[in-house]
Amino acid sequence: MRKKIELALNSAKVITICAIFSACTKEDVKMDNAESASKPTANLIMASAATVSFVAAPNYQLIWSDEFNLAGSFDTARWAYAPRGTVAWNKYLTSSNNYVSQDGSNLLLRMDNATIAGDAVPYHSGGVRSMGKFSIAYGKVEVRAKFTQGQGSWPAIWMMPEPATAHSTGWPACGEIDIMEHVNNEANIHQTIHNSTVTNANGVSTATHAAAYNTAAFNTYSIEWDPSAVKFYVNGALQYTYSKVSSAGWQQYPFDVPFYLILNQAGGAGWPGAITDSNLPFNMQVDYVRVYKLSLLGNGGFEDTSIAPWTSWGGTVSAVTGNARTGTKSIKETGAESSLEQVITGLSPNTTYKFGGYAKVSAAGESVSIGVKNYGGSAVAVPIASTTYSFGSVTFTTGVSNTSATLYFYKPSTGTVYGDDFYLEKQ
Ligand SMILES: [Ca+2]
Secondary structure (H helix, E strand, O other), rough: HHHHHHOOOOOOHHHHHHHHHHOHHEEEEEHHHHHHOOOOOOHHEEOOOOOOEEOOOOEEEEEEEOOOOOOOOOOOEEEOEOOOOOOOOOOOOOOOOOOOOEEEEEEEEEEEEOOOOOOOOOOOOOOEOOOOOEEEEEEEEEEEEEEEEOOOOEEEEEEEEEEOOOOOOOOOOOOOOEEEEEEOOOOOEEEEOOOOOOOOOOOOOEEEEEEEEEOOOEEEEEEEEEOOOEEEEEEOOOEEEEEEOOOOOOOOOOOOOOOEEEEEEOOOOOOOOOHHHOOOOEEEEEEEEEEEEEOOOOOOOOOOOOOOOOEEEEEEEEEEOOOOOOEEEEEEEEEEEEEEEEOOOOOOOEEEEEEEEEEOOOOOOOOEEEEEEOOOOOOOOEOOOOOOOOOEEEEEEEEOOOOOOEEEEEEEEOOOEEEEEEEEEOO
């Protein structure tokens, strides 16, 4: 598959490769744009040989993805089976690799009416969720998928809050973001917001939009989500915007807490109605899920040829191939006390930001800190001492006249640590 070729290459070569492969798809072009947009070159200021700073510039930083490129079971570090429940979408879910599997290119979620001894339901279907493994508040979520049509079918790509109690234990007040739902033989998909102000007692939302899609092909379904709105896209084209009303409370916009992902094939109950068995099996293939943060810093994924616009001191600090969370590279600090730093300018005064990233240490007892200083307040930092990648973040509010800050990734003593997927986000 074309994207796999590209992902194996460093981003500097992507444009050249696309020129060679004249049949670049629309999706490839999009990916190229996303990558080139994250290049810091245009914003890099070389004030002197010793001083480098980066002018804050919004760019989407990939922080989590699954390309589903292995064959067999799904990655249990990212997903778990969505368990069977008692409501329409989950009543036939079956935790079996007959219904959730990977074929080396895609995640495959199936639905059929096979008889399973000891499980006397008329249908079985597959679904996974990232609950307890990954959730996100704000950013861009993009899913490339293809699914069959048929009477009674209901594939879905959607998000629910984590924890469920973040705002309300009750649905629809807790909120729901439906990136893609399709029913039966319709020529369109549905993108929908649920909360207590838009969803009625029958579960029907007024905050919904039906969008055309390429029925026989893979399509990309995505959202761009920030504190003011959730925007829905199909194949990169904006379809629908749900905006926060500034005077309203969380009930109108419960989308200020983390949400996790659900991918599932459902059917035979609720919205689509009964299944016409001759239309079975149904399936949804998912090529990838990619999640980005709208980040203001440069080279947060360390995929570039140098560490710029980061600088370093102490020990040995370098971008290395391997130990990556996303992409192919990570930042490594080894040897004596050391730090990776990025001076970021162009921030707004008296404004709150979050600096986040993922880190791990090589051995128990070691530690590394994600922190910020020189922003107009006391330095703040959070230590990470896990031997597997763990998330850490600090929030800080710039001083009344401060427009810059120094972000750092500091290792206080000997040892080896890795970091990846750093971002700076306006709060
Ligand atoms: Ca990386």
